[in-house]
Amino acid sequence: METVIQTEKLTKRFGAFIACNELSFTVSKGEIFGFLGANGAGKTTAMRMLCGLLVPSSGKASVAGFDVYTQTEKIKRSIGYMSQKFSLYDDLAVAENIRFYGGIYGMSRQDIRAKTTELLKELGLESEAKTLVRELPLGWKQKLAFSVSIVHDPEIVFLDEPTGGVDPVTRRQFWDLIYAAADKGVTVFVTTHYMDEAEYCNRVSIMVDGVIAALDSPANLKQQFAGASMEDVFYELARKAKRKGD
Amino acid sequence: MKELLIFIRKEFLHVFRDRKTLLMLFGLPIAQIVLFGFALSNEIKNSRIAVVDYSKDAVTQRMIEKIGNSPYFNIQRTLASADDIHSAFKKGNLKVAVIFPASFGDDLMHTGKATMQVIADASDPNQATTITNYLNQIVADFNGELAAGGGQPMQIVPSMTMMYNPELRGAPNFVPGVMALVLMLVCTMMTSVAIVREKELGTMEILLVSPFKPVYIIISKLAPNLLISVVNLCIILLLSDWFLDLRVKGSLLLLVTGSVLFILTCLSIGLLLSINAKTQQAAMMGSMMGMMLPTMLLTGFLFPIENMPLALQVLSNIVPSRWYFIIIKRVMLKGLGIGAVWQEMLILTGMCVLLFTISLKKFKIRLQ
Numbered sequence: 001m002e003t004v005i006q007t008e009k010l011t012k013r014f015g016a017f018i019a020c021n022e023l024s025f026t027v028s029k030g031e032i033f034g035f036l037g038a039n040g041a042g043k044t045t046a047m048r049m050l051c052g053l054l055v056p057s058s059g060k061a062s063v064a065g066f067d068v069y070t071q072t073e074k075i076k077r078s079i080g081y082m083s084q085k086f087s088l089y090d091d092l093a094v095a096e097n098i099r100f101y102g103g104i105y106g107m108s109r110q111d112i113r114a115k116t117t118e119l120l121k122e123l124g125l126e127s128e129a130k131t132l133v134r135e136l137p138l139g140w141k142q143k144l145a146f147s148v149s150i151v152h153d154p155e156i157v158f159l160d161e162p163t164g165g166v167d168p169v170t171r172r173q174f175w176d177l178i179y180a181a182a183d184k185g186v187t188v189f190v191t192t193h194y195m196d197e198a199e200y201c202n203r204v205s206i207m208v209d210g211v212i213a214a215l216d217s218p219a220n221l222k223q224q225f226a227g228a229s230m231e232d233v234f235y236e237l238a239r240k241a242k243r244k245g246d
Numbered sequence: 247m248k249e250l251l252i253f254i255r256k257e258f259l260h261v262f263r264d265r266k267t268l269l270m271l272f273g274l275p276i277a278q279i280v281l282f283g284f285a286l287s288n289e290i291k292n293s294r295i296a297v298v299d300y301s302k303d304a305v306t307q308r309m310i311e312k313i314g315n316s317p318y319f320n321i322q323r324t325l326a327s328a329d330d331i332h333s334a335f336k337k338g339n340l341k342v343a344v345i346f347p348a349s350f351g352d353d354l355m356h357t358g359k360a361t362m363q364v365i366a367d368a369s370d371p372n373q374a375t376t377i378t379n380y381l382n383q384i385v386a387d388f389n390g391e392l393a394a395g396g397g398q399p400m401q402i403v404p405s406m407t408m409m410y411n412p413e414l415r416g417a418p419n420f421v422p423g424v425m426a427l428v429l430m431l432v433c434t435m436m437t438s439v440a441i442v443r444e445k446e447l448g449t450m451e452i453l454l455v456s457p458f459k460p461v462y463i464i465i466s467k468l469a470p471n472l473l474i475s476v477v478n479l480c481i482i483l484l485l486s487d488w489f490l491d492l493r494v495k496g497s498l499l500l501l502v503t504g505s506v507l508f509i510l511t512c513l514s515i516g517l518l519l520s521i522n523a524k525t526q527q528a529a530m531m532g533s534m535m536g537m538m539l540p541t542m543l544l545t546g547f548l549f550p551i552e553n554m555p556l557a558l559q560v561l562s563n564i565v566p567s568r569w570y571f572i573i574i575k576r577v578m579l580k581g582l583g584i585g586a587v588w589q590e591m592l593i594l595t596g597m598c599v600l601l602f603t604i605s606l607k608k609f610k611i612r613l614q
Contacts, residue, residue, distance in 0.1 A: 051455050073457060081455040085448025091263040092256065103252030104458040132263075149452075158455075 423547030437516025
């Protein structure tokens, strides 16, 4: 299996506070990697380091084969990103949003046009190309935001709590999109608070107080911690946390 | 470069889709200029006037009668001496005074020409201008009557003195003031709001994760506001020509250069504000309190700076619009060239470079 993310003792300190302490893990190509943890456990900091937004304090990490210290520009070209905070422009039409995000990744006009047609067809939004995003229902917006985050065919897509505030049906459909992307070979790195979503992942890491407390497939984790569901496993680990969430 | 154009195009879409704000941006200068135009054309009737007549001859008697008969004037009292004028002005019950010197009658008879002195209280410049215009009209009428009477040609020449405000700050000063205010408002507020909105929406995060260069974000945000400002500048200049009869006397190029310098300075301030503001409301309040009030109070177009306490005079030096106001006034109203404004231009350039460098640096740091 080809490795696309590799970290070795990756650490981030803010003054005396250690947000991430010696994280070591690998993620393989096409894998759906769940990144779990209570609020304040250090998930976002870890993700920001991998995206090239934060410089690590110590340790090593490479993303898509590029070093997080020296090759952040190349990393940025190889990844997609979607956060819980909604990430499309309300006052732009669907097609205009796609064109904008494709454009800032330097895609050519023809590529963007082809991609727009393909993407709208996949989402069943062909008739809505000229609709302003603010007029779409939330579920559609969220699906559209995900499709836009991989419009430039990145190797890896980072999803930061992508399904916050979305109903269960839409969440299920959203995960269908994630599976479809993974099938095409896109690696998915996803943080979530929903334990049913953790079950959908190939492998899950659970962070507690800045360290990785557990990392394995959902099935193995349930066995290891003698829990009936991921919820039991998460609770077992997270209740040992000393840090207060924010 | 292509990425930049796509971003700029997006910024223009934001601006054009937000019709209400767009209307406000262009409506503001129009409303201010038109309102002022009407305020200026208001008639002032029954102004209190004092007459000091040292000559006491038939002509001055006729003249005083004519002034008294005009609906615009109300002869308050006839002062015995010119020394009383000052205290009458101070009490505020007098708008204008007319003095006929002792030699008035003799001059008129022997040389055919005599000077009457007109002293106006110009602390309200609009009023003073209007009132002296009425007086001028009366004198012109009177000269006409004298000529029609035949005999030797006679002419009365009024000599105007504006007391307390010799430069007549106000009327024509309003236009440069509006220019400074509108440009400042558009550039500072719109820029900071545009950037903070991306932060609020969460789209800023996406932009930072993308390979798009931060400096491009700044350029794209500034582009539409720069254009709106230049259009606003044209609107103000055209309106002041049509409504207020106020044309640019000096070099248009110099005026535009000064304006662009000021616009860039304001854009930089908008950037700085956006870095510290967390919400669009905060950005808006910041530009209102931090920029609009100083621009209105410390620029010199509402209140003369030289009459302020020393502390405020010193403080006014750091307000960019103060320098811009001087440039516009000299170039537009007095028709002076670069020789008269190079110092102010230099100060504005310095402010612009300094603020832009700081905001650029700070903006980059924030991205870390």
